[in-house]
Amino acid sequence: MRGRVIKIINDFYYVKAMDNNPQFECKLKGTLLKERCYPLVGDVVELKITDYENSQGQITSICPRKNRLIRPAVSNVDQVIIVTSPKEPNPNLQLIDRILVWAYFEGLKGIICINKKDLDLEKTDELVSKYTKAGYDTVKTSAANNKLGDLEYILKDKVTVLAGQSGVGKSSLLNTINPEFNLRVEEVSKKAGTGKHTTRHCQLFEVKDGYLVDTPGFNKKKLPDISPYELIHAFPDIKAYAINCKFNDCSHRKEPGCQVRPQVGGNISKSRLDSFVNLFEELVEQERRF
Ligand SMILES: Nc1nc2c(ncn2[C@@H]2O[C@H](COP(=O)(O)OP(=O)(O)OP(=O)(O)O)[C@@H](O)[C@H]2O)c(=O)[nH]1
Ligand SMILES: [Zn+2]
Numbered sequence: 001m002r003g004r005v006i007k008i009i010n011d012f013y014y015v016k017a018m019d020n021n022p023q024f025e026c027k028l029k030g031t032l033l034k035e036r037c038y039p040l041v042g043d044v045v046e047l048k049i050t051d052y053e054n055s056q057g058q059i060t061s062i063c064p065r066k067n068r069l070i071r072p073a074v075s076n077v078d079q080v081i082i083v084t085s086p087k088e089p090n091p092n093l094q095l096i097d098r099i100l101v102w103a104y105f106e107g108l109k110g111i112i113c114i115n116k117k118d119l120d121l122e123k124t125d126e127l128v129s130k131y132t133k134a135g136y137d138t139v140k141t142s143a144a145n146n147k148l149g150d151l152e153y154i155l156k157d158k159v160t161v162l163a164g165q166s167g168v169g170k171s172s173l174l175n176t177i178n179p180e181f182n183l184r185v186e187e188v189s190k191k192a193g194t195g196k197h198t199t200r201h202c203q204l205f206e207v208k209d210g211y212l213v214d215t216p217g218f219n220k221k222k223l224p225d226i227s228p229y230e231l232i233h234a235f236p237d238i239k240a241y242a243i244n245c246k247f248n249d250c251s252h253r254k255e256p257g258c259q260v261r262p263q264v265g266g267n268i269s270k271s272r273l274d275s276f277v278n279l280f281e282e283l284v285e286q287e288r289r290f
Pocket of ligand 1: 172
């Protein structure tokens, strides 16, 4: 039988069988332990049921991973939904673009969710238009009014990470999607002997045939180890014009023959070019340090 690891507590792996069967509490097969093959939350595994009545099983192998994030430690993630709001707090556009860059280089699809649309519909639509133009899917929600728009459809059959600045309503959205998220618990496992060493595993929550990764505080991301010149790939809106700039190392700031600058305010939002320029500088700095 095949299933997905949704939670890990100490040596116990909680596996949801693929065909909607109940959840099984599993131990690892001896050979996996010997080879130090430890499953991650998100892993698809083969399992053998050892006791149906008490929902106990054994994980016999781990299927190849599509990808693997380090923090949170989770595998087989499909997409990241970046939650923002029109006000209270005002959107942090630089943070959104930064997370989009991180997502691109992790191979994840980036989607923008504008929550709190009840506070300012006009500003909400401005954000929708900004990110649609940049090439991203967007969704408008109001957790306060139980309005999820297409969010549930977007989550269907996917493993999704929620990100975004503090106060935009990530927890509220989770609770609107499934009130059981209220029961979110910190599970801390103490390693025998040291007493101080603690591990915090993330958890997957079931939503609409898909899963949401529970990652409190997942926010600021170190930039990936890429050359500044690779950054353009994470900005499809700018890249479309940058390929025609006169100089192929154009920084789109003051060079003659730049095809990006004339698009600002039109096909390219000013905030997107600002983000690009700032992140480019940061990558140049990062490269200089090594
Ligand atoms: N008006 C309005 N307020 C909302 C909405 N969603 C959440 N809020 C409020 O916004 C505040 C922050 O919501 P949270 O869900 O805690 O935000 P968060 O993103 O989880 O914040 P962190 O846990 O700090 O990352 C709370 O007071 C919510 O009641 C919404 O759709 N509309
Ligand atoms: Zn240019």
